[in-house]
Amino acid sequence: MSLRYKVVFIAIILFIISFLAFGSAAAQNSIYFNSEDITDQISSTVVEGEFLIKATDLAEILEIELNWQPALKLLEMESNGVEVKLMANSSFIQIRNNNRNDAIRTEAGLVLIDNQAYIPLAKTIEAFGYLLEFQREEDKLFIFQPETTINNIEWKEDGNQLNIEMDEISPYRVLQSDDGREIIVEIDKAEVNQEFSDNVSNNNFYLRVINVPDRALLRLVLRSRTPIPFQIDGGVYEQSGEESDTLALSFLPQLKRVFIDDNNVFSIEATGEFPQAEIDYLSDSNRVIIDIPSVVIGNYAKELRDNPLIKNVTVSQHSLDPVRLRIEAELKENQIIQAVDNSRDRQSSVLSFRKGEQSEITNLEYAAGKITFQSQSSINPDTFLLAEPPRLVLNLFNTSRGANVADKLEVDDPLINSIRSARFDNETVRIVADLHELTGYNWNEEMKNGIYNYTITFQNKFAGIQGSEDEDFQNLAVRLTGNPNYEVRKFTHPHRIVIDVDNTLNNISELELPEKGSLIKDIRSSNYVIEDREVTRLVFELDEYYNHQVNESDQGRVINIALAKHDDVLDDIRDMPQRLIVVDAGHGGFDPGAIGPTGLEEKEPALAISLKIAELLEAEGQRVILTRDRDVFLSLQQRVNIANNAGADLFVSIHSNATNNRQVGGVETYFNHRNSEYSRRFADKIHDKLSRGLGLVDRGLKNDNFYVIRYTEMPSALVEVGFLSNPEEEERLRTDEFRNKSAHLIVDGILDYIRENGGR
C-alpha cells in the first residue's frame, strides 16, 4: 500500500477519533481526589482488568513515603502508621496496621512498565483507609478520605432505640428489607473506629459492619429473627453533641412480659408505651382476645404461675401492616376478666386485667325504632339476625338481668312486635327483638357518669308519602318507621324541596306516591353521601318558587311540609327564630372603596344599604349589630372580631363592585368554602333574591378567599350590589329607591335562610 494512501487513511482515523472524543468526552476515565480532578497528574494503565496507577504518582498525591528495593523488586509504602508492601510477580498486598497483619489479593499485583512500578489503585488506597466511589454512568472514580468515624453503636431506652455515635453525621440512608427482618443503615464516607466493639448483637439482634469501598460508604446491617419494629417514616432522629453526633433509630415497643402477679392480676407489659388495646370477649369459648396496636412480639417472658383465672395465653404478631400484636387468653371455667383502668397511673406500657364481676342490665326500653338499656360496665354483645321468624338476638356476655327488666315488652309498631329478655346461661343475658321483617340495625355505646348506655337503632324505612291540598297549601306528609334525623332544604334553579333522611332504607319504589297536585312536578329519591354521612334523599320538583314550612308529628315519625300557594299565607303561621346578625358596610373613612366615573364612593351606598338592612331586620324582630354606622375606617380584622366576639349567628358584608372595564355590570354574592357548608346556603339565599329581584345581570354565586367571610366563625356572605365602574349602575346606586330595593331583597334572603335552617 502506498504511503499517500496511508496518509489519507490515517487522516480519516484521526477525524473519527477527534469526533468521538468531542462527542463523548466523558468516555474517558477521570479520577478525582477529594473532589479535585487529578486525571492529568497520574499515569495509569489497565492489566488483567485491574486499574493500575504509577506508584510514585500515588505517593505524591496521598503523601505516602515510598521505598523501592531493586534487588527484591519490593515496594514499601508507609503513611500514618500503616505499612503496605507489594512485590513484583506477586498478586498480594501486605498490610501492617497497628501491629495487625493482613493481606489483600489483587488481580495484577505490582507490574513493572519501563522500569516504573504500577500498582492496583483501588486495593492500595483501601489498604491505607481511603474510600473509593466509582460512578459508572460518568466513568468517574472518586477517592475520599473518610469524613466521619463511627465510635459506638448501642441500645438505649430499654431497647427501643439504637444510637449510632459518630464524629459528625454525614449523609445516610436507612433501609428495611422486604421481610422486615433486616435494617440497613448506609453512612457515606464513614469508617469505623479501630477500638469499636460490638455491643449491639444479643439474643434478638445480630449486627454486621460492612465497608463498601467502591461506593465510599459504610453499611451497618442489623438482622433479627423476628421482624424489626422500625418505622421508616419518622423513626430516625439526629442529635448533635459537643464532641460527637448521634444518629438514633427509634423502634416500636416490644412485648416484654405476660404475667400473673400474687394478687391474680393478669398483665401485659411492653418495653414502651402503647396505644389503647382492643379487647374482645368471646362468649362461646371463654376466651378473651386482646389486640394491641404498634407493639411487636420480640423476646418476651411468659410467667403464668398456678392461678385460678387463666388457663393459657397465646401470643402472636397478628399483622405487621399495621403493626398489631394479638394475645389470646383462655379463661378457666366460669371465670371472667375485666380490664383495670390504669390510665391514672400513666403506666401505659402495662395493660392489666383482674377477675371480673358480672354487670347488671337495667332499663331495657324501646321507643321509635330504638332499643336502649344500661350496664355498669362495658360489654361487647354478640348480635345477629335470625330469619324464621325474623328477629334480632343480642347475647350479653358476663351480665345478669336487673330487677326492672321485664320478660317481655309489648311494642307493636311498624318495626317490632315485642322485645323479650331472658337469662341464657350463668354468664349471659339474651335479648330478642321480634321483627315484622328483617331490618338493618346499628349498635352504639356511650359512657355517662360511670354508666354505659347502649342503643340499638333499627334502620328506618319510608312507610308512606301522602299529599293533600287546600286553598292555601299543598301539604306533604312523609311517614317513616322511626324518627331519624333529617333535614329539609329548598333549592332554586330548578325549584325543589329536598329531604335528606339519615339511617333510612330507600324503599320509595315500593310505595304508592301521592297525586302530584298542582304544585309538584315530580318526586324522586336517591342515595347520597353528605360529609361522609349516607342519607336517603327525597326530592320534590316544584314548578315555581313557593314558601314552605316544616313540622313533625307522631314522635317525629311524620315529616309534614306545607307549601304556601300565596306569598302572604306563611307569614301568619311561621314561627321565626330570633338571631343575631352582623351587617358589615364595606370600606369607610379614608378607604373610599371603588370610585364611580362621576365620583360616587363605594363606602357611601354600602353604609346606606346596611343601615336600611338593619332597620328592616329589627322590624322583623331580629337582633342586629352594625360594624359601622357612620363614615369611619375599620380594618378587616376588626370587622371579623366584632362578629366573632359577639357570637353572631350570621354575617353579611355589603359592597359595590368595580373592574377596569366600564361595560361590565351585575350582581355577585360570595361565600368562602372554608367557612362552612352553611355559608354557601346562606349566600345562595341572598343571591337568589338579588339576582331575580334587582334587574341587574346575574354574575353568579361565587366562592373566594375574602378576609371577612373567611375568618368569621358563622355562616357569612359578601354581597356586591352592582358595579360602580359601570356608569349606568353608578347612577342607580345613587338613588334611594335602588338602595332600599337592594336592602329589602337582602333581608328577604336572610329571613329565608333563618326560616329554613334555623339561622345558625
Add this chain to the structure above:
Amino acid sequence: MAEKQSLFNPGMKRKLLAVLRILLLTAAVVYLLIFISNTLLVDDQITVYFSTEDAQYLAAEQRDIIEDHDIYFQIMEELNKGPESDQLSATIPDEVELLDYDLEADTLILNFNLALRENHWGGSTGEILTIYSIVNSYTALKEVESVQILLEGQEVETLVGHLDLSRPLMYNQELVTDN
C-alpha cells in the same frame, strides 16, 4: 504515473468520498440532536394571565423569554404591558412596579410599590382579577408554588378591602378559562 493512478483510482476515490459523506452526515445529525435537546426542550416561554372581557375569568397568553433578562421582572413587565388579544383586558393599574422579589422555598415573595393599591379601581372582582393574574402568572413557573404579596416591604391584610393577602396564595384554577 503508476503511483498516481493507484492513489486516485476512481473506484477507491468514490469509496473514500462515500465514507467521508457518511461521517459528515452522522456528525451533522449528532450536532442537531445536541442542539435540539439544549434549546427546544427547555421551556423558553412564560405564561401571563389577563382578564376576560366580561371580567369573569382569567385567560393565558404566552410570551418569549428575553435572554439575559430576569424572568421574574419580565413577567411583571408583560402584565404591565397588558394582553395582545383584544378579547382580553389588562389587570394591573398604572405605575405599578415590582420593587424586588425573594423565593423562599417554593413561596415567592413579591414586593410592589404602593401604586398597586393607590391606583387600583377597587371592587371584589377588580381585586380578584388583579391579584390572581399576578399569582397565576408566577405560579405557572415550576419552582413557584405560592405567592405572598407585599407593599413597600410590608405584609398587608388586603389590597383594596376584600381578598385575604395575609397568607401566600396558590394558583387559582377556578378562575382560568381557555378562551
